[in-house]
Amino acid sequence: MVKLESNWLDLRTLDELALQKTPIHQLGAGTKLGTTLAFIMVIASFSRYEVTGLIPCVFYPIVLITLGRLPYQLLLKRLLLVAPVILFIGLFNPLFDRVPVAAVGPLVVTGGWISFLSISVKLILTITAALILIATTGIHAICSTLYRLGVPQPLVVQILFMYRYIHVLLEEVLKTLQAYQLRSCHNSGIGYQAWGSLLGQLLLRTIARAQRIYQAMLCRGYDGHIILETTAARKKPDLLYFAGWLLFFSLCRLVNLPQWLGTFITGGLP
Protein backbone atom coordinates (compact mmCIF):
# COMPACT_ATOMS: atom_id res chain seq x y z
CA MET A 1 0.00 0.00 0.00
CA VAL A 2 2.85 2.33 0.80
CA LYS A 3 4.13 1.63 -2.69
CA LEU A 4 0.81 2.55 -4.24
CA GLU A 5 0.73 5.76 -2.28
CA SER A 6 4.18 6.79 -3.39
CA ASN A 7 3.25 6.15 -7.04
CA TRP A 8 0.24 8.32 -6.63
CA LEU A 9 2.36 11.10 -5.21
CA ASP A 10 4.71 10.69 -8.16
CA LEU A 11 1.82 11.24 -10.50
CA ARG A 12 1.29 14.62 -8.96
CA THR A 13 5.01 15.37 -8.92
CA LEU A 14 4.92 15.29 -12.70
CA ASP A 15 2.22 17.98 -12.64
CA GLU A 16 4.19 20.06 -10.19
CA LEU A 17 7.34 19.82 -12.28
CA ALA A 18 5.32 21.22 -15.17
CA LEU A 19 4.76 24.41 -13.16
CA GLN A 20 8.45 25.30 -13.12
CA LYS A 21 9.69 28.30 -15.06
CA THR A 22 12.86 27.06 -16.77
CA PRO A 23 13.71 28.02 -20.38
CA ILE A 24 12.30 24.66 -21.51
CA HIS A 25 9.05 25.19 -19.60
CA GLN A 26 8.64 28.61 -21.15
CA LEU A 27 8.67 27.30 -24.70
CA GLY A 28 5.33 26.97 -26.45
CA ALA A 29 3.50 23.69 -25.86
CA GLY A 30 3.12 23.23 -29.62
CA THR A 31 6.85 23.51 -30.16
CA LYS A 32 7.61 20.92 -27.53
CA LEU A 33 4.89 18.60 -28.76
CA GLY A 34 6.16 18.92 -32.35
CA THR A 35 9.76 18.29 -31.31
CA THR A 36 8.77 15.26 -29.23
CA LEU A 37 6.76 13.80 -32.11
CA ALA A 38 9.65 14.40 -34.50
CA PHE A 39 12.02 12.71 -32.06
CA ILE A 40 9.73 9.69 -31.69
CA MET A 41 9.32 9.39 -35.45
CA VAL A 42 13.06 9.59 -36.06
CA ILE A 43 13.71 6.96 -33.40
CA ALA A 44 11.03 4.69 -34.84
CA SER A 45 12.50 5.04 -38.35
CA PHE A 46 15.85 3.47 -37.42
CA SER A 47 16.29 -0.06 -38.75
CA ARG A 48 15.66 -2.90 -36.29
CA TYR A 49 19.33 -3.85 -36.06
CA GLU A 50 20.52 -0.31 -35.40
CA VAL A 51 22.07 0.31 -31.99
CA THR A 52 25.13 2.54 -32.42
CA GLY A 53 23.22 5.09 -34.52
CA LEU A 54 20.75 5.53 -31.65
CA ILE A 55 23.39 6.48 -29.12
CA PRO A 56 23.67 10.21 -30.06
CA CYS A 57 19.87 10.52 -29.66
CA VAL A 58 20.36 10.11 -25.89
CA PHE A 59 21.65 13.66 -26.07
CA TYR A 60 18.08 14.99 -26.53
CA PRO A 61 16.56 13.69 -23.26
CA ILE A 62 19.72 14.52 -21.32
CA VAL A 63 19.70 18.14 -22.49
CA LEU A 64 16.00 18.52 -21.72
CA ILE A 65 16.25 16.88 -18.30
CA THR A 66 19.15 19.16 -17.40
CA LEU A 67 17.72 22.41 -18.75
CA GLY A 68 14.22 21.60 -17.51
CA ARG A 69 15.61 20.77 -14.04
CA LEU A 70 13.84 17.42 -13.92
CA PRO A 71 14.93 14.82 -11.37
CA TYR A 72 16.58 11.84 -13.08
CA GLN A 73 15.38 9.52 -10.34
CA LEU A 74 11.73 10.25 -10.96
CA LEU A 75 12.01 9.55 -14.68
CA LEU A 76 14.00 6.38 -14.02
CA LYS A 77 11.32 5.17 -11.63
CA ARG A 78 8.70 5.74 -14.29
CA LEU A 79 10.81 3.85 -16.80
CA LEU A 80 11.05 0.94 -14.37
CA LEU A 81 7.24 0.83 -14.28
CA VAL A 82 7.13 0.21 -18.04
CA ALA A 83 10.26 -1.97 -18.08
CA PRO A 84 8.28 -5.27 -18.09
CA VAL A 85 6.38 -4.10 -21.18
CA ILE A 86 9.66 -3.35 -22.95
CA LEU A 87 11.00 -6.73 -21.94
CA PHE A 88 7.97 -8.61 -23.25
CA ILE A 89 7.86 -6.76 -26.57
CA GLY A 90 11.42 -7.77 -27.44
CA LEU A 91 11.58 -11.04 -25.53
CA PHE A 92 10.99 -13.38 -28.46
CA ASN A 93 13.40 -11.72 -30.87
CA PRO A 94 16.48 -13.67 -29.62
CA LEU A 95 14.47 -16.92 -29.85
CA PHE A 96 13.22 -16.50 -33.40
CA ASP A 97 16.07 -14.62 -35.04
CA ARG A 98 19.14 -16.85 -34.58
CA VAL A 99 21.20 -15.60 -37.50
CA PRO A 100 24.71 -14.91 -36.18
CA VAL A 101 25.88 -11.40 -36.95
CA ALA A 102 29.02 -11.05 -34.88
CA ALA A 103 31.33 -13.10 -32.72
CA VAL A 104 33.21 -11.80 -29.71
CA GLY A 105 35.66 -14.59 -29.01
CA PRO A 106 33.62 -17.71 -28.30
CA LEU A 107 30.42 -15.65 -27.82
CA VAL A 108 28.22 -15.54 -30.92
CA VAL A 109 25.84 -12.59 -31.08
CA THR A 110 22.67 -13.32 -33.06
CA GLY A 111 20.50 -10.80 -34.93
CA GLY A 112 17.75 -11.42 -32.37
CA TRP A 113 19.82 -10.06 -29.51
CA ILE A 114 20.79 -6.99 -31.53
CA SER A 115 17.16 -6.25 -32.43
CA PHE A 116 16.13 -6.86 -28.80
CA LEU A 117 18.68 -4.30 -27.68
CA SER A 118 17.59 -1.90 -30.41
CA ILE A 119 13.89 -2.17 -29.43
CA SER A 120 14.75 -1.62 -25.77
CA VAL A 121 16.79 1.48 -26.49
CA LYS A 122 14.09 2.84 -28.80
CA LEU A 123 11.34 2.30 -26.25
CA ILE A 124 13.36 3.81 -23.44
CA LEU A 125 14.14 6.88 -25.55
CA THR A 126 10.57 7.43 -26.76
CA ILE A 127 8.97 6.89 -23.35
CA THR A 128 11.50 9.21 -21.72
CA ALA A 129 10.70 11.84 -24.35
CA ALA A 130 6.97 11.53 -23.62
CA LEU A 131 7.57 11.78 -19.85
CA ILE A 132 9.74 14.83 -20.37
CA LEU A 133 7.02 16.42 -22.48
CA ILE A 134 4.46 16.01 -19.68
CA ALA A 135 6.90 17.14 -16.98
CA THR A 136 7.87 20.29 -18.87
CA THR A 137 4.51 21.21 -20.41
CA GLY A 138 1.66 19.85 -18.31
CA ILE A 139 -1.23 17.79 -19.57
CA HIS A 140 -3.52 20.79 -19.87
CA ALA A 141 -1.23 22.72 -22.22
CA ILE A 142 -0.59 19.58 -24.27
CA CYS A 143 -4.32 18.99 -24.66
CA SER A 144 -5.05 22.58 -25.63
CA THR A 145 -2.33 22.33 -28.27
CA LEU A 146 -3.72 19.05 -29.56
CA TYR A 147 -7.09 20.73 -29.87
CA ARG A 148 -5.60 23.70 -31.70
CA LEU A 149 -3.88 21.31 -34.09
CA GLY A 150 -7.26 19.91 -35.05
CA VAL A 151 -7.57 16.83 -32.82
CA PRO A 152 -11.35 16.38 -32.25
CA GLN A 153 -12.62 17.96 -29.03
CA PRO A 154 -14.23 14.76 -27.63
CA LEU A 155 -10.85 13.03 -27.81
CA VAL A 156 -9.04 15.91 -26.10
CA VAL A 157 -11.69 16.10 -23.38
CA GLN A 158 -11.38 12.33 -22.87
CA ILE A 159 -7.62 12.63 -22.32
CA LEU A 160 -8.06 15.53 -19.90
CA PHE A 161 -10.77 13.81 -17.89
CA MET A 162 -8.94 10.51 -17.83
CA TYR A 163 -5.92 12.28 -16.40
CA ARG A 164 -8.06 14.11 -13.87
CA TYR A 165 -9.98 11.02 -12.78
CA ILE A 166 -6.86 8.90 -12.32
CA HIS A 167 -6.28 10.99 -9.20
CA VAL A 168 -9.86 10.57 -8.07
CA LEU A 169 -9.72 6.81 -8.57
CA LEU A 170 -6.39 6.49 -6.77
CA GLU A 171 -7.58 8.58 -3.84
CA GLU A 172 -10.58 6.30 -3.46
CA VAL A 173 -8.36 3.21 -3.76
CA LEU A 174 -6.09 4.50 -1.00
CA LYS A 175 -8.97 5.36 1.31
CA THR A 176 -10.63 1.99 0.75
CA LEU A 177 -7.38 0.08 1.27
CA GLN A 178 -6.59 2.05 4.40
CA ALA A 179 -10.03 1.33 5.84
CA TYR A 180 -9.56 -2.36 5.03
CA GLN A 181 -6.09 -2.57 6.50
CA LEU A 182 -7.07 -0.83 9.71
CA ARG A 183 -9.73 -3.40 10.38
CA SER A 184 -8.00 -6.52 9.10
CA CYS A 185 -5.84 -8.27 11.67
CA HIS A 186 -3.44 -9.81 9.16
CA ASN A 187 -1.64 -7.12 7.26
CA SER A 188 -0.36 -8.98 4.24
CA GLY A 189 -2.51 -8.36 1.18
CA ILE A 190 -6.26 -8.57 0.85
CA GLY A 191 -8.22 -11.74 1.44
CA TYR A 192 -9.91 -13.05 -1.71
CA GLN A 193 -13.32 -12.96 0.01
CA ALA A 194 -13.06 -9.18 0.24
CA TRP A 195 -12.04 -8.49 -3.33
CA GLY A 196 -15.56 -8.50 -4.75
CA SER A 197 -17.03 -6.07 -2.28
CA LEU A 198 -13.89 -3.89 -2.25
CA LEU A 199 -13.91 -3.50 -6.02
CA GLY A 200 -17.66 -2.94 -6.05
CA GLN A 201 -17.36 -0.28 -3.37
CA LEU A 202 -14.53 1.34 -5.24
CA LEU A 203 -16.52 1.48 -8.45
CA LEU A 204 -19.57 2.99 -6.76
CA ARG A 205 -17.54 5.50 -4.79
CA THR A 206 -15.57 6.56 -7.83
CA ILE A 207 -18.75 7.00 -9.86
CA ALA A 208 -20.33 9.07 -7.08
CA ARG A 209 -17.22 11.21 -6.74
CA ALA A 210 -16.89 11.67 -10.48
CA GLN A 211 -20.53 12.72 -10.63
CA ARG A 212 -20.01 15.35 -7.96
CA ILE A 213 -17.02 16.76 -9.82
CA TYR A 214 -19.05 16.77 -13.02
CA GLN A 215 -21.85 18.63 -11.26
CA ALA A 216 -19.35 21.18 -9.99
CA MET A 217 -18.21 21.67 -13.57
CA LEU A 218 -21.79 22.05 -14.79
CA CYS A 219 -22.40 24.66 -12.09
CA ARG A 220 -19.57 26.69 -13.51
CA GLY A 221 -20.92 26.80 -17.03
CA TYR A 222 -19.41 23.62 -18.50
CA ASP A 223 -21.54 22.50 -21.43
CA GLY A 224 -19.49 19.72 -22.98
CA HIS A 225 -17.17 22.17 -24.68
CA ILE A 226 -14.08 22.78 -22.72
CA ILE A 227 -12.55 26.13 -23.54
CA LEU A 228 -8.83 25.67 -23.49
CA GLU A 229 -6.83 28.79 -23.00
CA THR A 230 -3.69 28.85 -25.05
CA THR A 231 -0.72 30.99 -24.28
CA ALA A 232 0.79 32.95 -27.12
CA ALA A 233 4.12 31.39 -28.02
CA ARG A 234 7.20 33.54 -28.35
CA LYS A 235 7.90 32.95 -32.00
CA LYS A 236 11.66 33.27 -32.35
CA PRO A 237 13.05 31.06 -29.54
CA ASP A 238 10.42 28.44 -30.30
CA LEU A 239 11.33 28.35 -33.96
CA LEU A 240 15.05 28.14 -33.15
CA TYR A 241 14.44 25.34 -30.66
CA PHE A 242 12.38 23.33 -33.12
CA ALA A 243 14.71 23.92 -36.08
CA GLY A 244 17.80 23.14 -33.98
CA TRP A 245 16.49 19.81 -32.78
CA LEU A 246 15.15 18.90 -36.21
CA LEU A 247 18.63 19.48 -37.62
CA PHE A 248 20.17 17.36 -34.89
CA PHE A 249 17.64 14.54 -35.41
CA SER A 250 18.28 14.56 -39.18
CA LEU A 251 21.99 14.43 -38.56
CA CYS A 252 21.58 11.48 -36.18
CA ARG A 253 19.35 9.71 -38.68
CA LEU A 254 21.40 10.31 -41.81
CA VAL A 255 24.92 9.99 -40.40
CA ASN A 256 25.99 7.25 -38.02
CA LEU A 257 27.79 9.67 -35.71
CA PRO A 258 29.61 7.16 -33.44
CA GLN A 259 30.91 5.27 -36.47
CA TRP A 260 31.96 8.51 -38.16
CA LEU A 261 33.68 9.68 -34.99
CA GLY A 262 35.46 6.35 -34.64
CA THR A 263 36.70 6.44 -38.20
CA PHE A 264 37.75 10.06 -37.77
CA ILE A 265 39.73 9.41 -34.60
CA THR A 266 41.39 6.25 -35.87
CA GLY A 267 42.38 8.15 -39.03
CA GLY A 268 40.37 6.01 -41.39
CA LEU A 269 38.60 9.02 -42.93
CA PRO A 270 38.92 9.02 -46.69
Added chain:
Amino acid sequence: MSHHTLDITDLSYTYPDGTAALSALSLHIGHGESVAIVGANGSGKTTLLSHLNGVLLPTAGTVNIGGFPVTKQTLPQIRRTVGMVFQNPDDQLFMPTVYEDVAFGPVNMGLPSTDVKARVTAALTTVGALELSDRPPYRLSGGQKRAVAIATVLAMEPAILVMDEPTAALDPWARRQLIELLRTFTHTKIIATHDLDMALDLCERTIVLANGSILKDGPTAEVFRNLPLLAQAHLEQPFSLQNCPLCSKSMGNNTL
Protein backbone atom coordinates in the same frame (compact mmCIF):
# COMPACT_ATOMS: atom_id res chain seq x y z
CA MET B 1 -33.31 43.62 -8.45
CA SER B 2 -35.63 40.78 -9.22
CA HIS B 3 -32.97 38.25 -10.28
CA HIS B 4 -31.79 38.02 -6.69
CA THR B 5 -35.03 36.43 -5.50
CA LEU B 6 -35.99 32.82 -5.16
CA ASP B 7 -39.45 31.24 -5.15
CA ILE B 8 -40.19 27.61 -4.49
CA THR B 9 -43.74 26.34 -4.88
CA ASP B 10 -44.92 22.89 -3.76
CA LEU B 11 -41.55 21.35 -4.47
CA SER B 12 -41.39 17.57 -4.14
CA TYR B 13 -38.53 15.32 -5.01
CA THR B 14 -38.26 11.55 -4.90
CA TYR B 15 -34.91 9.87 -5.55
CA PRO B 16 -34.81 7.10 -8.18
CA ASP B 17 -34.60 4.51 -5.39
CA GLY B 18 -37.99 5.68 -4.10
CA THR B 19 -36.80 7.79 -1.16
CA ALA B 20 -39.04 10.83 -0.84
CA ALA B 21 -36.60 13.60 0.10
CA LEU B 22 -38.80 16.71 -0.22
CA SER B 23 -42.56 16.97 -0.05
CA ALA B 24 -44.67 19.98 -1.07
CA LEU B 25 -42.16 22.53 0.13
CA SER B 26 -42.80 26.22 -0.55
CA LEU B 27 -40.73 29.27 0.33
CA HIS B 28 -39.74 32.74 -0.85
CA ILE B 29 -36.34 34.33 -0.34
CA GLY B 30 -35.99 38.01 -1.16
CA HIS B 31 -33.13 40.16 -2.43
CA GLY B 32 -30.14 40.39 -0.09
CA GLU B 33 -31.57 38.03 2.50
CA SER B 34 -29.27 35.76 4.42
CA VAL B 35 -31.00 32.49 5.18
CA ALA B 36 -29.84 29.45 7.14
CA ILE B 37 -31.30 26.05 6.32
CA VAL B 38 -30.95 23.73 9.29
CA GLY B 39 -32.18 20.27 10.11
CA ALA B 40 -31.14 16.78 11.08
CA ASN B 41 -29.15 14.50 8.78
CA GLY B 42 -31.40 13.32 6.00
CA SER B 43 -33.91 16.14 6.50
CA GLY B 44 -33.51 17.24 2.87
CA LYS B 45 -31.08 20.18 3.11
CA THR B 46 -28.69 19.07 0.38
CA THR B 47 -31.56 17.91 -1.84
CA LEU B 48 -33.16 21.33 -1.49
CA LEU B 49 -29.91 23.11 -2.36
CA SER B 50 -29.41 20.82 -5.36
CA HIS B 51 -32.68 22.18 -6.79
CA LEU B 52 -31.53 25.79 -6.60
CA ASN B 53 -29.20 25.50 -9.57
CA GLY B 54 -30.68 22.57 -11.37
CA VAL B 55 -28.34 19.80 -10.23
CA LEU B 56 -31.67 18.10 -9.49
CA LEU B 57 -34.95 18.95 -11.20
CA PRO B 58 -38.25 18.74 -9.25
CA THR B 59 -40.42 15.64 -9.35
CA ALA B 60 -43.35 18.01 -8.74
CA GLY B 61 -43.67 21.76 -8.13
CA THR B 62 -41.55 24.63 -9.41
CA VAL B 63 -38.39 26.49 -8.51
CA ASN B 64 -38.12 30.08 -9.77
CA ILE B 65 -34.89 32.04 -9.64
CA GLY B 66 -35.32 35.74 -10.37
CA GLY B 67 -38.62 34.96 -12.07
CA PHE B 68 -37.19 32.23 -14.33
CA PRO B 69 -38.30 28.66 -13.72
CA VAL B 70 -35.44 26.17 -13.31
CA THR B 71 -35.76 23.90 -16.33
CA LYS B 72 -33.29 22.29 -18.70
CA GLN B 73 -33.68 25.23 -21.08
CA THR B 74 -32.93 27.91 -18.50
CA LEU B 75 -30.04 26.09 -16.82
CA PRO B 76 -27.20 28.19 -18.32
CA GLN B 77 -28.89 31.41 -17.14
CA ILE B 78 -29.76 29.91 -13.74
CA ARG B 79 -26.19 28.72 -13.15
CA ARG B 80 -24.88 32.21 -13.80
CA THR B 81 -27.30 33.59 -11.23
CA VAL B 82 -26.81 30.97 -8.53
CA GLY B 83 -23.30 30.21 -7.32
CA MET B 84 -23.02 26.91 -5.50
CA VAL B 85 -20.28 26.11 -3.00
CA PHE B 86 -20.15 22.34 -2.49
CA GLN B 87 -19.78 20.58 0.82
CA ASN B 88 -16.46 19.04 -0.13
CA PRO B 89 -14.09 21.57 -1.75
CA ASP B 90 -12.14 18.68 -3.30
CA ASP B 91 -15.13 18.04 -5.55
CA GLN B 92 -15.13 21.63 -6.65
CA LEU B 93 -11.46 22.07 -7.45
CA PHE B 94 -10.50 20.08 -10.52
CA MET B 95 -8.00 22.15 -12.50
CA PRO B 96 -4.19 21.93 -12.22
CA THR B 97 -3.72 25.30 -10.50
CA VAL B 98 -5.79 27.58 -8.30
CA TYR B 99 -5.73 30.28 -10.98
CA GLU B 100 -7.04 27.98 -13.70
CA ASP B 101 -9.67 26.65 -11.34
CA VAL B 102 -11.01 30.10 -10.54
CA ALA B 103 -10.81 31.03 -14.24
CA PHE B 104 -12.80 27.96 -15.32
CA GLY B 105 -16.22 29.59 -14.78
CA PRO B 106 -15.46 33.00 -16.36
CA VAL B 107 -13.77 31.30 -19.34
CA ASN B 108 -16.86 29.15 -19.85
CA MET B 109 -18.97 32.30 -19.74
CA GLY B 110 -17.08 33.36 -22.84
CA LEU B 111 -15.42 36.41 -21.28
CA PRO B 112 -12.34 37.89 -22.99
CA SER B 113 -9.07 36.94 -21.31
CA THR B 114 -8.47 40.40 -19.79
CA ASP B 115 -11.86 40.24 -18.05
CA VAL B 116 -11.16 36.67 -16.92
CA LYS B 117 -7.90 37.81 -15.35
CA ALA B 118 -9.56 40.75 -13.62
CA ARG B 119 -12.30 38.54 -12.21
CA VAL B 120 -9.90 35.86 -11.00
CA THR B 121 -7.70 38.43 -9.29
CA ALA B 122 -10.69 40.13 -7.69
CA ALA B 123 -12.21 36.86 -6.47
CA LEU B 124 -8.93 35.56 -5.04
CA THR B 125 -8.24 38.91 -3.38
CA THR B 126 -11.69 38.89 -1.77
CA VAL B 127 -11.09 35.52 -0.14
CA GLY B 128 -7.47 36.42 0.69
CA ALA B 129 -5.94 33.70 -1.47
CA LEU B 130 -4.24 35.67 -4.24
CA GLU B 131 -0.81 34.36 -3.28
CA LEU B 132 -2.05 30.80 -3.86
CA SER B 133 -2.68 31.45 -7.59
CA ASP B 134 0.01 29.13 -8.92
CA ARG B 135 -0.41 26.37 -6.35
CA PRO B 136 -2.08 23.08 -7.23
CA PRO B 137 -5.39 22.89 -5.28
CA TYR B 138 -4.66 19.48 -3.74
CA ARG B 139 -1.69 20.94 -1.88
CA LEU B 140 -3.78 23.48 0.02
CA SER B 141 -5.00 23.20 3.61
CA GLY B 142 -8.69 22.68 4.33
CA GLY B 143 -9.32 26.37 5.02
CA GLN B 144 -7.43 27.46 1.89
CA LYS B 145 -9.34 24.94 -0.22
CA ARG B 146 -12.62 26.31 1.11
CA ALA B 147 -11.54 29.89 0.38
CA VAL B 148 -10.53 28.98 -3.18
CA ALA B 149 -13.77 27.03 -3.71
CA ILE B 150 -15.68 30.17 -2.74
CA ALA B 151 -13.47 32.24 -5.07
CA THR B 152 -14.30 29.91 -7.98
CA VAL B 153 -17.95 30.77 -7.44
CA LEU B 154 -17.41 34.50 -6.77
CA ALA B 155 -15.49 34.86 -10.04
CA MET B 156 -18.75 34.13 -11.84
CA GLU B 157 -20.36 37.07 -9.98
CA PRO B 158 -23.53 35.24 -9.01
CA ALA B 159 -26.52 37.10 -7.59
CA ILE B 160 -27.31 34.31 -5.12
CA LEU B 161 -24.70 32.42 -3.14
CA VAL B 162 -25.65 28.91 -2.03
CA MET B 163 -23.41 27.06 0.39
CA ASP B 164 -23.59 23.52 1.70
CA GLU B 165 -21.90 23.15 5.11
CA PRO B 166 -19.29 25.86 4.51
CA THR B 167 -17.72 25.51 7.96
CA ALA B 168 -17.52 21.70 7.99
CA ALA B 169 -14.01 20.35 8.62
CA LEU B 170 -12.50 23.77 9.29
CA ASP B 171 -10.41 24.54 12.33
CA PRO B 172 -11.88 27.22 14.64
CA TRP B 173 -9.63 29.99 13.27
CA ALA B 174 -10.39 29.17 9.64
CA ARG B 175 -14.08 28.96 10.54
CA ARG B 176 -13.99 32.42 12.09
CA GLN B 177 -12.17 33.81 9.05
CA LEU B 178 -14.82 32.32 6.78
CA ILE B 179 -17.67 33.76 8.87
CA GLU B 180 -16.08 37.21 8.71
CA LEU B 181 -15.63 36.82 4.96
CA LEU B 182 -19.23 35.76 4.41
CA ARG B 183 -20.42 38.67 6.53
CA THR B 184 -18.94 41.08 3.97
CA PHE B 185 -20.95 39.63 1.07
CA THR B 186 -24.03 41.53 0.04
CA HIS B 187 -25.32 38.63 -2.07
CA THR B 188 -28.49 36.79 -1.26
CA LYS B 189 -27.04 33.97 0.85
CA ILE B 190 -28.50 30.55 1.47
CA ILE B 191 -26.47 28.39 3.84
CA ALA B 192 -27.29 24.82 4.75
CA THR B 193 -25.47 23.97 7.96
CA HIS B 194 -25.22 22.11 11.24
CA ASP B 195 -23.13 24.99 12.60
CA LEU B 196 -25.94 26.78 14.39
CA ASP B 197 -23.61 29.36 15.91
CA MET B 198 -22.58 30.43 12.45
CA ALA B 199 -26.23 30.59 11.44
CA LEU B 200 -26.84 32.84 14.42
CA ASP B 201 -23.87 35.02 13.44
CA LEU B 202 -24.68 35.37 9.75
CA CYS B 203 -28.33 34.76 9.02
CA GLU B 204 -31.28 36.83 10.12
CA ARG B 205 -33.69 34.13 8.97
CA THR B 206 -33.67 30.38 9.57
CA ILE B 207 -35.64 27.61 7.94
CA VAL B 208 -35.86 24.37 9.90
CA LEU B 209 -36.37 21.28 7.77
CA ALA B 210 -37.64 17.93 9.00
CA ASN B 211 -38.49 14.93 6.82
CA GLY B 212 -38.45 16.95 3.65
CA SER B 213 -40.78 19.75 4.68
CA ILE B 214 -40.51 23.05 6.50
CA LEU B 215 -40.99 22.71 10.23
CA LYS B 216 -40.43 26.39 10.97
CA ASP B 217 -39.47 29.48 9.02
CA GLY B 218 -38.71 32.57 11.04
CA PRO B 219 -36.16 34.98 12.52
CA THR B 220 -33.04 33.09 13.60
CA ALA B 221 -33.01 34.36 17.17
CA GLU B 222 -36.63 33.33 17.63
CA VAL B 223 -36.14 29.87 16.10
CA PHE B 224 -33.13 29.09 18.27
CA ARG B 225 -34.95 30.06 21.45
CA ASN B 226 -37.73 27.58 20.72
CA LEU B 227 -36.34 24.54 22.54
CA PRO B 228 -39.23 22.09 21.86
CA LEU B 229 -38.97 22.93 18.14
CA LEU B 230 -35.21 22.34 18.13
CA ALA B 231 -35.62 19.03 19.92
CA GLN B 232 -38.26 17.97 17.41
CA ALA B 233 -35.84 18.75 14.56
CA HIS B 234 -32.97 16.83 16.25
CA LEU B 235 -31.11 20.09 16.86
CA GLU B 236 -29.95 21.86 19.96
CA GLN B 237 -29.46 25.46 20.91
CA PRO B 238 -26.34 27.19 19.55
CA PHE B 239 -23.58 27.17 22.16
CA SER B 240 -23.62 30.95 22.30
CA LEU B 241 -27.23 30.87 23.53
CA GLN B 242 -26.58 28.15 26.09
CA ASN B 243 -25.30 28.90 29.56
CA CYS B 244 -21.58 28.80 30.00
CA PRO B 245 -20.79 25.19 30.96
CA LEU B 246 -18.18 26.29 33.53
CA CYS B 247 -20.51 28.82 35.17
CA SER B 248 -23.42 26.41 35.27
CA LYS B 249 -21.16 23.73 36.76
CA SER B 250 -19.97 26.07 39.48
CA MET B 251 -23.54 27.19 40.09
CA GLY B 252 -24.51 23.54 40.43
CA ASN B 253 -21.70 23.07 42.97
CA ASN B 254 -22.93 26.04 44.93
CA THR B 255 -26.43 24.67 45.23
CA LEU B 256 -25.16 21.31 46.38
